[in-house]
Amino acid sequence: MLLAGCAQTDDPRRAAYVLMDISDNYVQELASAQALTRFLLAELQPGDTLGALFIDNSSYSDRNVIAQTTFDDRPSLATQQKRLFYAEVDDFVSGIQVPSAHNDITGGILLATERLRSVDAGQRVLYVFSDLQEDRPPWLERDFPVDLDGVEVVAMNVTKLRSDNHNPQAYRERLAQWEQWVEDNGGNWRLVNDLQQLERQLAQR
Structure with missing residues (x-):
């Protein structure tokens, strides 16, 4: 149920990644990402994989990986x-002192997708915590296809910018553009406003 919506395979193992935007427009919202992490840790089973990464000025790097674990078959381990996984995420979030000036969302999605594909799993989902207003440095090259086939991208808690209050259509257009980009690259898109909404959706499936 956790990853319902992705292409179904014979492999019951699941892989999930949480991608956190630490730019100055979003960093104060990361408590929601911590809450989702706790939820996923309770839901995922032995053999499943969970990872966490962060989005900053340039997000396509191993340094952007906060934690990644495939859970052992032995319950105690x-x-x-x-x-340990939650402690690493908690330490990272609480240790952020200076938010990032930019946010390379595309690079973060690319890295997370590669990480998802590096583990054996029949279902793969990427949870993105961001306002989805990409502001990457001009020297980064990100305008190329990204293979999202078999990956469900779930946009979580997409906050509105101050400018969206003056022009609500800009917020809707931003969401539509990301949805189109994900689907054009072979992925599945879902928008979830908060964790309770996600829990309700899963309970209905």
């Missing part, structure tokens, strides 16, 4: 892995 899996429990230890989950505690």
Whole structure:
């Protein structure tokens, strides 16, 4: 149920990544990403994989990986892995002192997708916490196809910018553009306003 909506395969293993925008427009919203991490840690089972990355000025780098774990078949070890995973995410979020000036969302999605594909799993989902207003440095090259086949991209808690209050259509257009980009690259798109909405959607499936 957790990853319902992705292409179904015979492999029951699941892989999920949480991608966190730490730019100055969004960093204050990361408590929601921590809450989703706790939810995923409770839902995922032995053999499943969970990862967490962050989006900053240039996000296509191994330094952007906060944590990645495939849970062991032994319950006691899996429990230890989950505690360590959450501690790493919590330490990262609480340790952010200076938010990023830019946000390379595309680079973060590319890195997360590659990480998702590096593990054996029948279902793959990427949760993106961001306002989705990409502001990457001009020297980064990101205008090329990204293979999102078999990946569900879930935009979580997409906050509105101050300018969106003056022009609400800009917010809707931003969401539509990202949805089109994900689908043009072979992925599935879903928008979820908060964790409770996600839990309700999963309960109905």
